[in-house]
Amino acid sequence: MSESIKDILNKTLVEIIGELAGDKFSSLPVDRCVFGPPKQPEHGDFATSAPLILTKPLGQPPFDLATRMAEAFEKSPIVARAEPARPGFVNLQLSPAGWAVILDAIATEGENFGTVTTGASRRVLLEFVSANPTGPMHLGHCRHAAVGDSLARIFSAAGYEVTKEFYINDAGVQIIALGESFRARCLAKLGDPLDLEAVQYPGEYLAEFAEDFVAGKDPALVRSHTVEDFSTEARGRNLDVIRQDLAALGVFFDHYQSEKELHDANLVTRTLESLESAGAVYEKDDALWLRTEDFGDDKDRVLRKGDGTVTYLVPDLAYHHYKFERGFDLYINLFGADHAGYPPRLRAGINALGHDASKLEVLLLRLVFLTKGGQRVKFSKRAGNFVAMSDVVAEAGSDATRWFMLARSMDSEFEFDMDLATDSSSNNPVYKVQYAHARVMTMMQKASEEAALLPELDSKEAAAALTAPIEKEIIVHLSKLPEIVERSAQERAVHHIPNYLLSLAELWNRYYSMGKTDPSFRILAEENRALAPARLRLADATRRVLANGLALMGISAPDSMTRQVSDEDE
RNA sequence: GUGCCCGUAGCUCAGCUGGAUAGAGCGUCGGCCUCCGGAGCCGAAGGUCAGAGGUUCGAAUCCUCUCGGGCACGCCA
Numbered sequence A: 001m002s003e004s005i006k007d008i009l010n011k012t013l014v015e016i017i018g019e020l021a022g023d024k025f026s027s028l029p030v031d032r033c034v035f036g037p038p039k040q041p042e043h044g045d046f047a048t049s050a051p052l053i054l055t056k057p058l059g060q061p062p063f064d065l066a067t068r069m070a071e072a073f074e075k076s077p078i079v080a081r082a083e084p085a086r087p088g089f090v091n092l093q094l095s096p097a098g099w100a101v102i103l104d105a106i107a108t109e110g111e112n113f114g115t116v117t118t119g120a121s122r123r124v125l126l127e128f129v130s131a132n133p134t135g136p137m138h139l140g141h142c143r144h145a146a147v148g149d150s151l152a153r154i155f156s157a158a159g160y161e162v163t164k165e166f167y168i169n170d171a172g173v174q175i176i177a178l179g180e181s182f183r184a185r186c187l188a189k190l191g192d193p194l195d196l197e198a199v200q201y202p203g204e205y206l207a208e209f210a211e212d213f214v215a216g217k218d219p220a221l222v223r224s225h226t227v228e229d230f231s232t233e234a235r236g237r238n239l240d241v242i243r244q245d246l247a248a249l250g251v252f253f254d255h256y257q258s259e260k261e262l263h264d265a266n267l268v269t270r271t272l273e274s275l276e277s278a279g280a281v282y283e284k285d286d287a288l289w290l291r292t293e294d295f296g297d298d299k300d301r302v303l304r305k306g307d308g309t310v311t312y313l314v315p316d317l318a319y320h321h322y323k324f325e326r327g328f329d330l331y332i333n334l335f336g337a338d339h340a341g342y343p344p345r346l347r348a349g350i351n352a353l354g355h356d357a358s359k360l361e362v363l364l365l366r367l368v369f370l371t372k373g374g375q376r377v378k379f380s381k382r383a384g385n386f387v388a389m390s391d392v393v394a395e396a397g398s399d400a401t402r403w404f405m406l407a408r409s410m411d412s413e414f415e416f417d418m419d420l421a422t423d424s425s426s427n428n429p430v431y432k433v434q435y436a437h438a439r440v441m442t443m444m445q446k447a448s449e450e451a452a453l454l455p456e457l458d459s460k461e462a463a464a465a466l467t468a469p470i471e472k473e474i475i476v477h478l479s480k481l482p483e484i485v486e487r488s489a490q491e492r493a494v495h496h497i498p499n500y501l502l503s504l505a506e507l508w509n510r511y512y513s514m515g516k517t518d519p520s521f522r523i524l525a526e527e528n529r530a531l532a533p534a535r536l537r538l539a540d541a542t543r544r545v546l547a548n549g550l551a552l553m554g555i556s557a558p559d560s561m562t563r564q565v566s567d568e569d570e
Numbered sequence B: 001g002u003g004c005c006c007g008u009a010g011c012u013c014a015g016c017u018g019g020a021u022a023g024a025g026c027g028u029c030g031g032c033c034u035c036c037g038g039a040g041c042c043g044a045a046g047g048u049c050a051g052a053g054g055u056u057c058g059a060a061u062c063c064u065c066u067c068g069g070g071c072a073c074g075c076c077a
Helices: A005-027 A050-058 A062-073 A094-112 A139-157 A173-189 A205-214 A219-222 A227-247 A259-264 A267-277 A313-325 A342-352 A391-397 A398-406 A429-449 A459-465 A469-478 A481-491 A494-515 A532-553
Strands: A046-048 A079-085 A089-094 A123-129 A163-166 A254-256 A281-284 A287-290 A301-304 A331-338 A362-364 A368-372 A414-418
Touching: A005 A046, A005 A050, A005 A062, A005 A094, A046 A079, A050 A062, A050 A459, A062 A089, A079 A094, A089 A331, A089 A469, A094 A459, A094 A469, A094 A494, A123 A139, A139 A163, A139 A331, A139 A362, A139 A368, A139 A391, A139 A398, A139 A481, A139 A532, A163 A259, A173 A205, A173 A219, A173 A227, A173 A532, A205 A219, A205 A227, A227 A391, A254 A259, A259 A267, A259 A313, A267 A301, A267 A313, A267 A342, A267 A481, A287 A342, A301 A313, A313 A331, A313 A342, A391 A398, A398 A414, A398 A429, A398 A494, A398 A532, A429 A494, A429 A532, A459 A532, A469 A532, A481 A494, A481 A532, A494 A532
Parallel strands: A123 A163, A123 A331, A163 A254, A331 A362, A368 A414
Antiparallel strands: A046 A089, A079 A089, A281 A287, A287 A301
């Protein structure tokens, strides 16, 4: 991994500030003095407001500082022009040597371009989805799956070592309820009247499992099964469906952790004992309480109820105890926003168990709604009807589903617009990005067929040949992928990637289309042969960045797009 | 009532830890098919950044309050 152009500029900036400031340097807010993209293209390729930030601590007028900084930057070989601007900015234009740095980095790093080392190989345990094995997954799980998986990819790219884990809630009252529901369904298949009271999970899926399970079996054998047997059977089938649904989205976990196994290994009772011996609990009103208030919780929480059974908090703490014993540097949980009250008590327990709870981060994802035909699709958990994840993925496809699930920040609710997601005849953003990639690929293919006709250029000559403003704009945009990755990892936010890719695709499509009205922009045209190698380097860099970015989202970067023909729509 | 999140174009949403004239997609309207792929491109219309104060050279961004909307506040999971 090489140094990004921005790193080089920022390093130079710090050196220049050091010369200007002398012994005042150590007291300056140098961290804030960085280069960024100016909003107006006429302000150059990079700009910094460092003079405005430093004017007060240095006691010098901002424009004077800007002028002296610009003079210093003029000496840099990667800078073509440096200009002070009022009230106190420095605007830079890169030289061909500067562009070559960017294009070379992309070419040599290939699929690794965009990776950074901020993670320093720290180990991260990322837990997400963890859907109960009591039924199929819905739209919300789909968002969690897409976001969690993409986050894992981003963290890997940022230099972390990530383990993806799915926690199976296969113990406790709900799993018994599942067994009872499934048993009632099976008995109904044998001819018994359906015991509506026993059916606590009303969806049709259990009836379908029952049909399959009962088929060809001796009814007496079926009747002899215990609730636990039915529970285990239904759990397994649900889990199979969950894995299938995840696979359809291309999401695979490194580890599935069963709650039941924690019980079987006595980890749950041992955890309770640990909490007791740590003095983190007390008895009141026949119940055992955990002191969570000391950790920012509103009130203390019950661990063991008056009836002697434990609350769900205990196995969850056992699970986290087990997580921490495996020795990761960072633990990230993706929860639904309806669990917002949960993290404080989790932290309290983790601390009481002797772990550093500050290593646990809980990310809260808000709801997602499905709209079709401009109408929000209604669903109700109670009635057992919901928007199934498998239906969404089947209808929109994995790529489009992921795109829309990732394109919004986690803490905003959003509408998954099925009409837009399935729109292949108009401007669906995911297709636009994939199309830009496919477009470059076919062009490269064509270029390779006439490679012998093209002159050879070294990278600096190539960069110097790219003189059009839009070509520079693309290069500068390409250079940003590493910082987008770094920022995404740091903020634990996935939506910057699609935003970035969309703007890059639009930039490229605009550039590509310029050849239609202005023949001098036709990359492979015979009369432009002298420029072709340079432009092909740019094209290659662009498709590389598009592909790397799509990979961070788990979306394919196709070599060609197969047009979907819709004859029936006249 | 308390805590968290949200409020930016007709709609869905970005806005990079405070920077220069407020952004994208979709939708609407108007253009562009002898073309390295039209699943594309160009242009136009569209904004009191919910509101009011404050912080400072400078605020959509940070602080306070108000108004709207969502979620959470169990010996449920």
